[in-house]
Amino acid sequence: MVDVMDKRVWIILSAVFFDFIGFGIVIPIFPILVTSYGGNPFIIGALFSVYSLFQFLFAPILGRLSDKYGRKPVLVVSAVLNSLGYLFIFFSQNIWVLFASRILSGIGGSNISVAQAYFADISESHERTRLMSLFSSVFGLGLIAGPFIGGFLAANFSLHAPFLLTFVFSFINAFLILTMVKESNTVLQRHIKIELFNIKVIRETLKPKNMAFLLFLFFLINFSVSLTQGVFPVFSNKMFSWGEAENGYYFATIGLITFVNQAFVIRLLLKRFSESTLIRMGLVIFGGAYMLLGMAQSVYLVVFAGALFGFGFGLLGPSVQSLISLESKPEEQGIALGVSQSFSSLARVMGPLVGGAIATYRINLPYILSAFLVFLIYLWGRKSLKFFRPK
Numbered sequence: 001m002v003d004v005m006d007k008r009v010w011i012i013l014s015a016v017f018f019d020f021i022g023f024g025i026v027i028p029i030f031p032i033l034v035t036s037y038g039g040n041p042f043i044i045g046a047l048f049s050v051y052s053l054f055q056f057l058f059a060p061i062l063g064r065l066s067d068k069y070g071r072k073p074v075l076v077v078s079a080v081l082n083s084l085g086y087l088f089i090f091f092s093q094n095i096w097v098l099f100a101s102r103i104l105s106g107i108g109g110s111n112i113s114v115a116q117a118y119f120a121d122i123s124e125s126h127e128r129t130r131l132m133s134l135f136s137s138v139f140g141l142g143l144i145a146g147p148f149i150g151g152f153l154a155a156n157f158s159l160h161a162p163f164l165l166t167f168v169f170s171f172i173n174a175f176l177i178l179t180m181v182k183e184s185n186t187v188l189q190r191h192i193k194i195e196l197f198n199i200k201v202i203r204e205t206l207k208p209k210n211m212a213f214l215l216f217l218f219f220l221i222n223f224s225v226s227l228t229q230g231v232f233p234v235f236s237n238k239m240f241s242w243g244e245a246e247n248g249y250y251f252a253t254i255g256l257i258t259f260v261n262q263a264f265v266i267r268l269l270l271k272r273f274s275e276s277t278l279i280r281m282g283l284v285i286f287g288g289a290y291m292l293l294g295m296a297q298s299v300y301l302v303v304f305a306g307a308l309f310g311f312g313f314g315l316l317g318p319s320v321q322s323l324i325s326l327e328s329k330p331e332e333q334g335i336a337l338g339v340s341q342s343f344s345s346l347a348r349v350m351g352p353l354v355g356g357a358i359a360t361y362r363i364n365l366p367y368i369l370s371a372f373l374v375f376l377i378y379l380w381g382r383k384s385l386k387f388f389r390p391k
Contacts, residue, residue, distance in 0.1 A: 008122065008181050009131070012115050015079055015173040017138045019109055022086060022166040024146015030098075033159050037095050047102050049349050054106030056345035060202065063113045063338020071118040072183045074111065076174050081108030083170035089163040108170075110345075113337035120325045120337070121184035130267060135318070137262035144255040205339045213381055214324050217279070219343040220377055221316055224290065224370040226351025231359045231366050238363055240299050250303075254310040261314030275319040275326075280382060282315030287374035294367035 034044050066074040085105030092098055119131045150162040206212045236242035236250070269278060289308035296302045321340065328336035355366040 008184075009119070009134075011173070011176050011181055012075070012118055013135065013138055015075065015170075015177065016112065016115050016135065017142050018166060018169040018173060019082060019112070020139050020142025021146040021149065022082070022105070022163075022170070023109070024143045025150035025162045025166060026146075029150050029154055029159055029162060032154075033089075033092075034095065034098065036159070037093075037098070039095050043095060047098055048352065050099060051102040051106040051109070052345045052348040054103050055110045056342045056349060058107045058110040059113050059341035059345060060335060060338040062107075062110045063117065063335045063341075066114045066117055066185065066338075067335055068188060070183045070185045070188060071114055071121065072177065072181055074114050075118070075181075076178045078108045078111035078114070079170055079174035079177060081105070082111075083167050083174065084108075086163045086167035086170060090160045090167060092160070110338075110341060113339075113341040116321060116325065116337045118184050120328075121186070130270070134263060135321075137259045137314075139258070139262075139317070141255070141259045144252050144259065147252070202339055202342075205336055208327060211324070211327050211336070214320055214327065215340055215343050217316075217377060217381065218320050218324070218340050219347045220373055221286070221313070221320070221347075222344040223347035223351045224286075224374060225313070226348045227355040227370055228290070228293075228366045231355050231363070234359065235363050235367075236302070239296070240302070250306060253303075254306050257307055257310030258314045261311055262318055265311075266315065266318060269315075275323050278315045278319040279323075280378065282312045282319065283374055283378040283381075285312030286316060287371045287378065288312075290367045290371035290374065294364045294371060296364075 030044065030047065034047060062074050062078060081104050085101045085103075085108060088097055088101035088104065092101065116135060119135060123131050149165070153161040153165065206215060232250075236246065240246075242250075266278070273281070285308055289305045289312055292301055292305035292308070296305060321337070324336055324340050358365045358369065
């Protein structure tokens, strides 16, 4: 049994936390930085997409490398790549350096699945969801802290200053993992081959019916979020004349609700409900929140829908990731979770492009589409799937 106070857990969580802080810092500051270099909205979108694209390509590779050589060396190298990506931004003077930084950070940011595999290695099956919920709660906490830290440092120092801080923290994390964390993978697969894009590996991962559903569901959740996230500031401004401050408070509130849910509430729910039940509950709440947003005509309804969204997302994330882990063989944890992160990254490449395109016809259409897709997969999965936990 692993103790949540175990230093390994908190060192890995700190690495993930600062990854998410860096992600949160990039969202509000990067467009301003790109504009200062003469970039346009297309370049801004391309920089966000290239990050997700390299996450998509390298998440299975890092997962496979961790199955072959161990979690620790992959976590160390990826943390170093992340720190270099932030350092490139700090010293950047043109857009091409920013592209290089996002490629490095995209590769380094593919380590999420390796961190999840580390937790899977050191925990029993009945502890898995608890650790995954703690892991997922760090996401919400990072997205709360990132914009606030970035905004403060950018306003009081410079646009580049926040990235120096994230460089320092990422480098410290690499050092702590190297010196204080023990390797967790006891079933190294030295014989496996590492390829840039291995369709066969992905196809093999998708073969089990349960796994295919879970990965598709994970893709859909992230697609739905990215489909609407970039559109929301335009939506809220057009509907309610919200500015940057109101949008910032709104996203921070959703992040806080998600964090509390994943860190505390889900533990209580797991005493009464299985992960598959929590997924079904989360889908209904998640889809309902999007439908309300799509129909919202008042600020109160938008705020209520945001709270529902945070709660539903908090149920879905750790439950789906835990079942992906539980459906995988012990020697395939890295690749299974790596493929899941690739699906997530692919969703974040496609979502903003699709959401922006359909929002030009009707600003609330991305929310209606997201609600429709969520309810569709709920109806399919509710009747056709059973999830099994290993004994």
